[in-house]
Amino acid sequence: MLGAAAERHRSGRASQALVPTMGALHSGHAALVDAARGANDVVVVSIFVNPLQFGEAADLQRYPRTLEADLDLLASAGADIVFAPAVQEVYPDGEPLVRISAGRLGETLEGASRPGHFDGALTVVAKLLHYALPALPADFRAYFGQKDAQQLALVRRMVADLDFPVEIVGVPIVRDADGLALSSRNRFLSPAEREAALVLSRSLHYLKGQADRHEPLDLNGALAMIGSVPLVELDYLEVVDPASLAPLAFNCQDTPFTGEALALAAARVGPVRLIDNVRLGAGQGPGAEPR
Ligand SMILES: Nc1ncnc2c1ncn2[C@@H]1O[C@H](COP(=O)(O)OP(=O)(O)OP(=O)(O)O)[C@@H](O)[C@H]1O
Ligand SMILES: CC(C)(CO)[C@@H](O)C(=O)[O-]
Ligand code: BAL
Numbered sequence: 001m002l003g004a005a006a007e008r009h010r011s012g013r014a015s016q017a018l019v020p021t022m023g024a025l026h027s028g029h030a031a032l033v034d035a036a037r038g039a040n041d042v043v044v045v046s047i048f049v050n051p052l053q054f055g056e057a058a059d060l061q062r063y064p065r066t067l068e069a070d071l072d073l074l075a076s077a078g079a080d081i082v083f084a085p086a087v088q089e090v091y092p093d094g095e096p097l098v099r100i101s102a103g104r105l106g107e108t109l110e111g112a113s114r115p116g117h118f119d120g121a122l123t124v125v126a127k128l129l130h131y132a133l134p135a136l137p138a139d140f141r142a143y144f145g146q147k148d149a150q151q152l153a154l155v156r157r158m159v160a161d162l163d164f165p166v167e168i169v170g171v172p173i174v175r176d177a178d179g180l181a182l183s184s185r186n187r188f189l190s191p192a193e194r195e196a197a198l199v200l201s202r203s204l205h206y207l208k209g210q211a212d213r214h215e216p217l218d219l220n221g222a223l224a225m226i227g228s229v230p231l232v233e234l235d236y237l238e239v240v241d242p243a244s245l246a247p248l249a250f251n252c253q254d255t256p257f258t259g260e261a262l263a264l265a266a267a268r269v270g271p272v273r274l275i276d277n278v279r280l281g282a283g284q285g286p287g288a289e290p291r
Contacts, residue, residue, distance in 0.1 A: 004135075008236065012135065012225040013138045013139075015039070015040040015042070015139030015140070015141070015144065016040060016041065016042035016043075016046075016139070017036035017042070017043045017141045018041065018141075018166075019045045019046070019142070020045075020048075020124075021046065022048065023048075023064070023067065023184070024063070024066050024184035025066070025074070025175055026174075027174050028173070028174040028181075030076075030174075032144070032145060033077040033143075034077060036199070037078045037079075039141065040139070042080050042081070042082070042134075044083060044132045045081070045083070046131075047070055047082065047084040048083075048084065048128070049065065050120060052062075052099070052124060053120030053121040054117075054120070055115070057105065057116065059181075062188075063184075063185075064185075069200065069239070071181055071268065072085075077155070081257065083131065084243045087128060088191075090174075099119055100119060100122035100123045100158060102119050102122055102154050103157075105118075105153065105244075106246060107116035108156040109238065109264060110151075110275065113235055118154055122158050125155055126158070126162075129159075129164055140166045140167070142169070143171055144168065144170060144171070146170050146172055146173050148173070148275070149277045150264070152168070152170050153245055173277075175201065179202065180198055181200075181274075181275075188271050188272050189269060189270060190270060192274070194232075195270045196231035196232050197267075197274055198227070199226050199232055200265050200276045201273060203225045203226050203237065203252050204222075204276055204278040205210055207222050207263045207278070208263070208278050208280055214256050214258055215256060215258055216254050216255055216257065219237065223237055231270065234270065235266040235273070236265065236266055238264050240261065240264060245262075257281065259282040260279070261281055262280065263278050264276075265275040
């Protein structure tokens with residue numbers, strides 16, 4: 001460590017980043033660590049499969065756990081500290097009586113299909129932020145993927161509404177070459193299911209093309225694309241305001257698309273629930289777009 005960074009460490013003003021994950025790491029997680037590595041002196045990565053945010057017991061039980069491979073990936077990605085606590089360390093008295101409420105924003109979209117999910121996710125994010133908070137929090141950042149767009153919006157609201165001393169950084173979605181958003185649960189897809197799952201990114205790409213050309217968004221056409229793939233059971237496809245996640249009906253049907261929006265989709269494909277999204281209009285990040 002040289003020069004300015006060493007001085008920041010000496011004076012206790014080193015910047016610190018937290019990258020919360022549930023393990024089974026892939027290149028999407030590596031992109032979060034890269035972003036954190038590029039802007040902070042110390043990078044902490046947590047690996048914790050949080051029982052509080054799971055609905056179905058089977059989903060929690062079969063969630064992939066690959067700690068050895070995760071540690072290798074994190075060493076290559078340049079993480080400084082890996083925090084992989086046992087459930088008893090995080091919840092020594094069992095499930096907490098008091099938890100963070102995600103409020104109305106936690107009841108739509110993912111929250112409608114996974115009741116309580118965001119209360120559980122925000123509660124553990126709050127705890128992880130407390131664990132990783134530096135003694136002198138001059139520069140404390142936490143990194144989240146834009147793939148979980150509703151989670152990112154809710155974490156931003158939590159730190160704003162509850163005055164957490166941390167900057168939240170959103171990282172663009174990392175996709176496979178064919179457009180599928182990387183996800184730890186993708187490993188449970190059969191080859192046929194994985195091929196079928198591509199309709200999610202394709203339908204979002206279809207909408208993005210219309211938004212780029214300022215045409216009306218053909219939501220019905222996108223729904224029909226998804227409906228034509230028998231292995232894909234659509235949960236929702238919605239166009240919403242990126243910050244409030246409120247539905248943006250005026251942008252659909254016959255009105256040429258203007259402004260900014262987020263198109264979000266979720267579907268069950270075989271044993272897996274998949275989510276994906278794309279920014280429509282101005283202000284898009286540099287990340288890979290669905291195709
Ligand atoms: N493809 C991706 N691109 C960018 N960020 C991602 C991607 N996949 C996951 N992330 C982010 O990594 C962080 C940890 O996510 P998590 O460990 O749940 O991985 P995951 O692949 O989303 O797993 P799953 O969806 O199967 O639970 C979250 O902030 C999430 O948004
Ligand atoms: C943020 C998180 C690590 C909290 O458990 C989880 O929801 C995730 O992996 O997105
Ligand atoms: N990244 C999503 C976490 C979950 O599905 O519980």
